[in-house]
Amino acid sequence: MAEETEISQIGEFGLINRLTENLPIYNKSTIKGVGDDAAVIDPGSGMRTLVTTDMLLEGVHFDLTYVPLKHLGYKAAVVNFSDIYAMNGTPRQITVSLGLSTRFTVEHMQELYSGIRLACEIYGVDLVGGDTCASRSGLVISITCIGEAGASDVVLRNTAKDTDLICVSGDLGAAYMGLQLLEREKIAGAGNKDFQPDFAGKEYIVERQLKPEARRDIIQILKNESIKPTSMIDVSDGLSSELMHLCKESGTGCRIYEDRIPIDYQTALMAEELNMNLVTAALNGGEDYELLFTVPLVEHDKVSAIEGIRVIGHMTKPELGLALISRDGNELPLKAQGWNAFQ
Amino acid sequence: MAEETEISQIGEFGLINRLTENLPIYNKSTIKGVGDDAAVIDPGSGMRTLVTTDMLLEGVHFDLTYVPLKHLGYKAAVVNFSDIYAMNGTPRQITVSLGLSTRFTVEHMQELYSGIRLACEIYGVDLVGGDTCASRSGLVISITCIGEAGASDVVLRNTAKDTDLICVSGDLGAAYMGLQLLEREKIAGAGNKDFQPDFAGKEYIVERQLKPEARRDIIQILKNESIKPTSMIDVSDGLSSELMHLCKESGTGCRIYEDRIPIDYQTALMAEELNMNLVTAALNGGEDYELLFTVPLVEHDKVSAIEGIRVIGHMTKPELGLALISRDGNELPLKAQGWNAFQ
Numbered sequence: 001m002a003e004e005t006e007i008s009q010i011g012e013f014g015l016i017n018r019l020t021e022n023l024p025i026y027n028k029s030t031i032k033g034v035g036d037d038a039a040v041i042d043p044g045s046g047m048r049t050l051v052t053t054d055m056l057l058e059g060v061h062f063d064l065t066y067v068p069l070k071h072l073g074y075k076a077a078v079v080n081f082s083d084i085y086a087m088n089g090t091p092r093q094i095t096v097s098l099g100l101s102t103r104f105t106v107e108h109m110q111e112l113y114s115g116i117r118l119a120c121e122i123y124g125v126d127l128v129g130g131d132t133c134a135s136r137s138g139l140v141i142s143i144t145c146i147g148e149a150g151a152s153d154v155v156l157r158n159t160a161k162d163t164d165l166i167c168v169s170g171d172l173g174a175a176y177m178g179l180q181l182l183e184r185e186k187i188a189g190a191g192n193k194d195f196q197p198d199f200a201g202k203e204y205i206v207e208r209q210l211k212p213e214a215r216r217d218i219i220q221i222l223k224n225e226s227i228k229p230t231s232m233i234d235v236s237d238g239l240s241s242e243l244m245h246l247c248k249e250s251g252t253g254c255r256i257y258e259d260r261i262p263i264d265y266q267t268a269l270m271a272e273e274l275n276m277n278l279v280t281a282a283l284n285g286g287e288d289y290e291l292l293f294t295v296p297l298v299e300h301d302k303v304s305a306i307e308g309i310r311v312i313g314h315m316t317k318p319e320l321g322l323a324l325i326s327r328d329g330n331e332l333p334l335k336a337q338g339w340n341a342f343q
Numbered sequence: 344m345a346e347e348t349e350i351s352q353i354g355e356f357g358l359i360n361r362l363t364e365n366l367p368i369y370n371k372s373t374i375k376g377v378g379d380d381a382a383v384i385d386p387g388s389g390m391r392t393l394v395t396t397d398m399l400l401e402g403v404h405f406d407l408t409y410v411p412l413k414h415l416g417y418k419a420a421v422v423n424f425s426d427i428y429a430m431n432g433t434p435r436q437i438t439v440s441l442g443l444s445t446r447f448t449v450e451h452m453q454e455l456y457s458g459i460r461l462a463c464e465i466y467g468v469d470l471v472g473g474d475t476c477a478s479r480s481g482l483v484i485s486i487t488c489i490g491e492a493g494a495s496d497v498v499l500r501n502t503a504k505d506t507d508l509i510c511v512s513g514d515l516g517a518a519y520m521g522l523q524l525l526e527r528e529k530i531a532g533a534g535n536k537d538f539q540p541d542f543a544g545k546e547y548i549v550e551r552q553l554k555p556e557a558r559r560d561i562i563q564i565l566k567n568e569s570i571k572p573t574s575m576i577d578v579s580d581g582l583s584s585e586l587m588h589l590c591k592e593s594g595t596g597c598r599i600y601e602d603r604i605p606i607d608y609q610t611a612l613m614a615e616e617l618n619m620n621l622v623t624a625a626l627n628g629g630e631d632y633e634l635l636f637t638v639p640l641v642e643h644d645k646v647s648a649i650e651g652i653r654v655i656g657h658m659t660k661p662e663l664g665l666a667l668i669s670r671d672g673n674e675l676p677l678k679a680q681g682w683n684a685f686q
Contacts, residue, residue, distance in 0.1 A: 004448045007445070024463075025469050026464075026467040027435045030435070032471075034471060045386050045388030049384075051472060053474055053485070059479040060476060060478065061476070092372055093394065097396050097398040098398075099398055105347045106361060120369070125369065127366055127376065128377060128384070129396060130359075137481065142485035146384065
């Protein structure tokens with residue numbers, strides 16, 4: 001080949017853009033292809049079928065020194081459910097493909113599956129298929145989730161208006177700080193069989209990392225309140241990165257306010273202890289699996305009154321760019337560091 | 344844990360059985376879960392949504408020393424389409440997840456995608472999503488295919504009757520002998536940059552290995568002839584293994600006739616050249632991606648007249664077991680060596 005481009009030069013999103021450029025569509029049942037939390041298919045019933053998929057690789061996405069297999073199975077399933085909720089849909093079925101190296105036993109896989117089964121039970125999802133094969137290199141998990149939504153209920157990323165309010169559920173940065181803590185304790189305990197990691201007072205951030213939940217409850221609350229988001233995405237790569245997706249797809253700018261970003265006190269304590277920038281963790285940490293969405297300005301009072309949802313800013317005309325207003329009133333350009341595992 | 348069982352002790356199918364034992368079903372839209380070529384979902388439209396998934400790992404399923412990336416992409420897509428055809432359905436959408444180590448460049452991935460795109464174009468399938476991430480260990484490809492079939496058109500594995508005829512499309516063993524040839528030439532050319540592999544007169548078996556096709560044409564012919572198979576599966580692990588699935592699921596035995604098994608002359612020549620047993624290759628080679636199916640006895644004349652379909656035997660009462668009748672009239676028990684990559 002004439003030229004060789006390292007993937008790290010253009011990053012994950014750059015690569016995806018390059019690979020999926022000018023993708024033709026052959027079937028009229030394909031409503032929305034690449035570029036949202038899930039693909040949208042019209043099965044001809046007035047409902048929409050949603051499809052999302054996630055791959056997790058040992059050594060890249062998880063470290064089995066501190067991630068129990070049952071938790072890993074649970075998380076691998078839940079992060080897919082989260083993508084379906086982010087379309088305002090309901091997850092219904094999953095397929096699970098596993099690549100296993102010889103160091104894994106049948107009992108290990110039963111542990112992993114017990115986590116997947118538990119997630120399926122809690123979220124009412126059916127495990128309907130998959131593929132199991134040998135791997136030369138650790139554990140590979142690829143899960144695909146099929147969901148369902150009413151045709152007029154589906155919420156995409158590209159339909160926010162420039163006057164909409166920006167809302168986020170729960171709190172941010174906790175999973176990332178949980179990961180930092182787990183990594184610290186791993187190093188502290190290396191080579192010491194009797195080492196007991198100290199998670200006292202940090203249980204919440206550890207749980208956010210090891211056993212995240214998908215925000216089905218938020219989808220239900222919004223439905224009960226008759227609020228339909230104008231755009232939505234789940235926070236897997238970090239608030240900044242997801243906000244950039246919404247703005248880019250919707251053709252808007254945004255202003256969010258530092259003092260509005262919801263952060264748990266354990267997250268703040270951990271950041272202080274590790275001397276890390278708390279706002280950076282909340283903006284770019286990722287793996288929160290909270291829902292980031294926009295609602296029309298007219299919903300301000302209704303949405304502000306909902307516990308567990310915070311209005312953090314608003315969309316703007318695109319020419320105003322993406323801005324973070326700091327506590328001292330300065331306007332800073334939002335940068336999506338996100339995750340770039342290729343670097 | 345009290346006991347540890349090596350996965351090789353129970354094999355891939357044993358592991359799948361163990362993991363999917365007593366799987367609960369929470370959604371009435373789930374018509375058929377684990378245990379067929381694809382899952383069957385009722386989207387409420389009178390049609391059925393089909394879902395199948397396949398994972399391919401470098402060093403286990405493919406060897407990039409002799410598999411061009413474009414061919415690999417094509418094959419990775421087509422083997423999924425094959426599973427949808429084996430349900431008597433039409434593939435409509437795929438998602439593609441990739442794990443990539445740093446030795447792969449953007450151009451490599453464009454090569455791989457050009458094969459996936461070509462397969463999508465030829466089979467009329469839309470690429471609608473996926474996931475791309477870094478890998479520590481070579482290339483991982485996980486593809487999920489969504490298909491469609493009329494509710495009454497879906498053909499499962501468990502609905503054969505004990506008097507049905509057993510039919511297979513195309514010919515068997517060619518992909519396996521193609522693999523043997525590619526492996527031989529790889530060894531012959533090791534360390535020699537100028538080595539040119541010799542595939543003269545063996546083009547067919549090499550193509551069957553590197554660029555298999557899914558038998559959409561057979562599905563169409565059967566439809567045109569108004570023949571609905573009573574059970575069907577695609578031949579990915581080998582005729583013996585697939586036949587055992589049909590018999591086990593349908594609660595039947597079977598008798599197939601050695602002299603009826605369709606084998607191409609290139610396959611036969613290659614087996615002779617390599618001093619390998621031809622029937623073993625045809626029975627257990629795998630990766631043929633032909634369709635193995637049963638039809639009612641009454642369809643004998645109609646199905647026998649179709650070019651590209653061979654009647655190779657018939658189902659029996661279960662107590663008669665699974666038998667291969669050799670050319671000299673001996674009855675041999677069918678053994679599924681299939682693929683057990685865990686051994």
